[in-house]
Each structure stands twice: as C-alpha cells, then as structure tokens.
Amino acid sequence: MTGLRIDSARLQGRLETLGGIGRDATGRLARLAATDADRAGRDQVASWMREAGLEVLVDRVGNLFGLWRTGDAGAPPLMLGSHIDTVIDAGIYDGCLGVLAGIEVVHTLREANVRPARPIAVGAFTNEEGVRFAPDMMGSLVYAGGLGVAEVLATKGTDGATLGAELARIGYAGPHEPGFLRPFAYLELHIEQGPILEREGFAIGAVENLQGISWQRVTIAGVANHAGTTPMALRHDAGLAAARVVAFVRDRALCPDFRTVATVGCMEFRPNAINVIPSRAVFTVDLRSPDETVLRAEEEALARYLGELAEVEGVAISTERLARTEPVTFDPALVAAIEAVAGKLGLGSRRVTSGAGQDAQMLARICPAAMIFVPSVGGISHNPREFTRPADLAAGANVLLGVVRALV
C-alpha cells in the first residue's frame, strides 16, 4: 500500500457544492429524478468528470458515466458509483458520496500518474430514490437488465410527467443502451444511514449482504358508524384493525430470532372524522431481512394474521404488493479486499448488512459487487441533519482508492 491519498478537501467541497444545487427558497434540498434540479446536479457532476479526465457518456435511461479509457481499452471497466438524485428535504451525502468519491479516486490516480491496467468508469444511476418515479433503484435495475427500457421511459411520475419526456427535456436521454459498459466489478461507497458503525466505533463497514425488502399496501374496509351510538361489540372499526397490524408487525420484529425489521410508515383513515368509526384504513408494511427464508416466513405470518383479524373484527382486508427484492450477498473476495485495505490504513472495520436498497444490489446481478459504508452520525438519513464527519468521508474514499488499486 503506497501512501497515495484522495484530496479530502476537494471531495468535501464538491459534496457541499452539489448539496447546494436543488434547494428551494426555504433552503430545503430536493433533486428528484429528471427535474430541473437534477439537470443542474448532473451538469455539475459531468463537469467534474471531465475535469478528472473522464469521457462523459449517457445511456437511454439517463444513467450518467465518466469513463477513463486506460490500460487494456477492450477490457471490462471497474465501475464505481451510486446516485445523485435525492429524497425531498434531503441531506447532502446519500448517493452523492459514492459518485463524487469515484471521481475523486480517478482524479487522484491521474494526478499521481498511475496508469491502471483496465478502464475505470464512474456511474451516477438515474432515480435511485424512487420519489418521483417508481420503482426506486430504477436506473441500476434497468442497467442490470431487470426492467425494459421502453417500459421505464413510459413511467408516469407522481406529477403526471413521463420519465422519457423529462429525460429528453433536461438533455439526459442518451444514446447508449443500458448495460453498454459491462463491469469487471462494481464498488459503491455510501453512508451507512444507520447507527451501528457510530455506536460501535468503527470507521468502515464492509457490506457483506443486503436485506431483502417486501413492501405491501394493506387496505382494511370496515363500516363507518357513529362513535357515540354504536356499541363496542357491534363495531367493524377499520382503524382499530389497522392498529392491531401495526402492533403485530412490531412485536414480531422485536423478537430477536427473526432478524427482520418491520415498519408501518404510511397510514390513512377514512372518513377521518373525530366522531365517526373509521370505514377504511390504508397503510403500508415494510418488511426487511437478510435471509430470504425468514422474509418469506414473515410475509406468510402477516398474511395469516390478516386473515384471522378480518374474521375477528368483521372487516375485509386486501393487500397489494408494491415492491419485493430478495436479499443480496455481495462478492466475498471484494468484501475481504475492503477489510484488508481498511486494516492496512489503520481503520477499524466490521462486516455489516445494508438495511437500505442500493444500486449495488442491482449491479450484483451482472458482476461481482460490494459496498463500503462510513458512519452516519446518529444514524440519521433522508433528513437535512444527515451528517458524516469529513475524516470518515476521507477514510471511506481512501479505502475505495485502495481497493481500486488492488483490482486494476
């Protein structure tokens, strides 16, 4: 391991510059996919790619790549990347760190006149967050062949706009077929978005796997009735039934044997009036586990419970699957390489599971892939208070640099 290090001030400055793009009058950050703010962010990133000597290439679904044609130009490139789209009222690190650290690694290698044996690409995948267009991780999913280009370009956003038209409008409907650069391997540096590394005092997480995710929408139909005149025993209260489900999934997830997390994030009552028994409750259930068998068992336990509850409460319950991904196991050799580089740099590391979905899980379908996590202060993410200390950002980028050097 040479003493080569990334320029942490440059990386930090670029994170802050990019984080300043897409703020509204109140300072709130939102760069939703294929919006004007996304265009401004992409333009900035493309300009930094060019500054680092990368050739900018865009595919048909807007995935943005910077390619360093070096070494054996015909060899599959090592790919680094992540995404630069954000949630609404976002922090500045989620996704952006992986893209900007990738550019920084290339920039550092070029400045040091290192000539890798194979090409290196840095990718920023379209619409990882899925806020405006569903599903999330869209660009990387298409890139890995999991979804058709035509279907994705026809996707309607929450604002009624079509992704294809919006990409064309902002100038990022490129000519290349998704998957045109078949990666030799894929590495993604990302903030943890959880509290474990900070709480346990590790600078680096070597991400060995990623939870499978099951998203369902549950609709409970009861009977609206007067809150004062309807005896408790004669009620068919959709809101009460929904509350029972919230408690059920929580109580199962708290059981340490299951290794799942469970969240009810969305909830709506109808008619939502103080003195009317709810006729309808609609809510979401987010179940995650790194073990597919466990995840399936949890889905089945929920389905059984909903069946029993419908009978007990005299309500009708239907479910709709919104998303389902299987757990992903990352490439063991890459995970070991991350640990080894961290060790050589004197950085404490531990193996971790990604609780969030990531572009890396899609790339893992077509090449060896792994991720490096750095600590999120307080575990906070998808929030303006999202923060990773500059030293941790630099440490993560230097581990990425070290693994790149070991691979190319």
Place this chain on the structure above:
Amino acid sequence: MTGLRIDSARLQGRLETLGGIGRDATGRLARLAATDADRAGRDQVASWMREAGLEVLVDRVGNLFGLWRTGDAGAPPLMLGSHIDTVIDAGIYDGCLGVLAGIEVVHTLREANVRPARPIAVGAFTNEEGVRFAPDMMGSLVYAGGLGVAEVLATKGTDGATLGAELARIGYAGPHEPGFLRPFAYLELHIEQGPILEREGFAIGAVENLQGISWQRVTIAGVANHAGTTPMALRHDAGLAAARVVAFVRDRALCPDFRTVATVGCMEFRPNAINVIPSRAVFTVDLRSPDETVLRAEEEALARYLGELAEVEGVAISTERLARTEPVTFDPALVAAIEAVAGKLGLGSRRVTSGAGQDAQMLARICPAAMIFVPSVGGISHNPREFTRPADLAAGANVLLGVVRALV
C-alpha cells in the same frame, strides 16, 4: 288518550322535500350552518311554520322558532325542536325529524281545533352538527346561556367565514336575545343513530340520559429514521405508539364494567412515507359514558397510559382537549310520560341512553327536557343510507303528540 293522530304522509313528504334542499350535482346532501343551502332549508321550514299557524321568530344566533301564542299567552311555552343543519353527505332524518314533527304536532292540534292551555314553540337550533363552525350544538348551547352571543357570532368557520356575517348574509341574524322564550319544558324527537331499538324490536326509545363526551387530540413526537437501517430496539416510532393507544382505548372500552365507548376516528402520520419511521402521529380520542365518574376515570387511565408509553417508546406525547360535556340525566317525569304514551298507543318502548350529543342536553340546563328516539335501520347515521321506516317516524311523532297533549 283520544284517537288524534299526526298526518304521516305530510310529515314524510316534508322530510323528503327538506332532504332535497342542499344537494350538489352528484346528489350529495350537505346543509352546513349559515350556508346558502341552510338558508333555503330555513326558508322552507319557516314557510311550513306559517302554514301551521306559527309566528316565525329568529334570535341573534339564528335559532329559528315558530310560536303558537295560545292559552295563557304569558305562560312559558312548551318547546319542541331539534336542528336542520346536516353533516356532509348526510341522510334526511337527523335533526330534521324533530323540527318537522314539532310543526306537524302543532298543525294536527290546530286542524283538530284543540286549544292548549299554554303556548307551544317549535325550534330549529343553529349549527348542531358543528361541521362548519365549532363547537357543535352551538345554537342550543348559546340559547341555554352556556356561551356568549358575541363570542359565537365572531366564530370563524373552516372556510374562514364568520358566523355573524354569514347569518346576516342569509337573512337569519334575528333581533331576539337567545333564551327569549324560556321553555316550560323541552321535547325532542330524534332518530336513534344507533342499532339498539331495531335489534331489540322496540318502536320507541324513552331517552333517560345522555353520555358525557370527552374529545382529545393526541400528538406523539418520535424520531423519523430509515425503515431499513434502524434496528427495532433503537426506534422512537410515533406511529407504533399511536397504534398502541388505539388498541388500549378499544380494549378498555370492550370491558363490560366500564359502560364507555371509545373511538379513534382521525389519524395522521408524518412524514407518511413507506420507508420512513413516523416522526409524528396525530389522532383523536372520543370517549363517552353516561356516568361522569366513569368518564373521568377513563380520561385518567388514558393519561396514565400515555405517560407510561412515552417512557417505554422514548416519544413525547401531548394532548389537547377539544370538547368535554358531562353526562345529562333527562327529566324523570317526562321520560315516564313518554313511556306511558307509547304504552297507550300499543308501541313497545325501552329506556335508552343517547350516545350522541343533542340540542336537548343544552335545553336540559334551563328546563325539564327529554327525548324520544325512533329506530335507525342498521344503526346507520351521518350517511346517505340513514333510514327510519315511515311507520316508525309516524309512531314517534304520535308519541310526541301524546306527550304534548298530556303537558298542555
């Protein structure tokens, strides 16, 4: 008991005519207080009052009265009444029955040349439903001296309009001080809005008391965080805490010792995103009991539980009182008179508790009061499917007629 009977076809026809006023293009009925629809309904009712020989009088908060100056003109009048404002997407019976049956009773007496010994008034109280202006039962509350006229006239509606200005606009800001007719007694015929009479096969409910009502808004502040990366044990999930409260109030109310009903009708999560742990849940708790001691004990039990829950879940919980009324016991002699008349007419009756708030509970502050209930099919109310069979409407109005004859 003579054979005098109300004209059930006329009563039924007027209920349907009034129920046709205030419908939108889709047929949905809404006559919110002091709207154009309310004016049209009032105009129709005032015209029927005049047709029945009643003198139309309006007080400063829009309470509308038809007065029959008969017998001892200086004696306090027997008052019959209810309200004609409705909820949104209402049925045609709630409130309207009490007003139109009152007019019908007077009309029947005049046509039979009966000359009561004291005056009879029929009242339609402003804004019983409280949909546009808070609080509900507003007109009767002011009439009974429970709220000041100036304060009520300055009330802002959900649409930003002021009640006083709206009453003036629709021509129902009258000259009389609320309370100007001090009633000798007050009788209100109303649909049950609950399922008990129909399920048990009684035509008449002699309402002996009315539940106290406690309305609170509960706000739970937790910590928003990533649904995939935040371990279950580290969560401060406002939505989960809210669900625990919904289950708590239900489970206590199901306990037959308590004689309470409990309802969570409104529920909102923030940020209400599928993959974000709710940072905030806001919901309402509606507790009712005919026994003030029990109602207070239930409020205290809820407060204790919220305190424990805040500690267990690491969330902050605050409550805001939205409304509170004590239980009301109606006049025992009037209740007995209702039972006696029902018996003479061959109608099965039972004593019941009103689960809903009613204008009669306000009038009970200033005079002996009682209510007559008739069955609601399926217990359905505040709903276009609200329905009471014509024979039951007529039976209720004939009981009202019989009690009036017994009193004047």
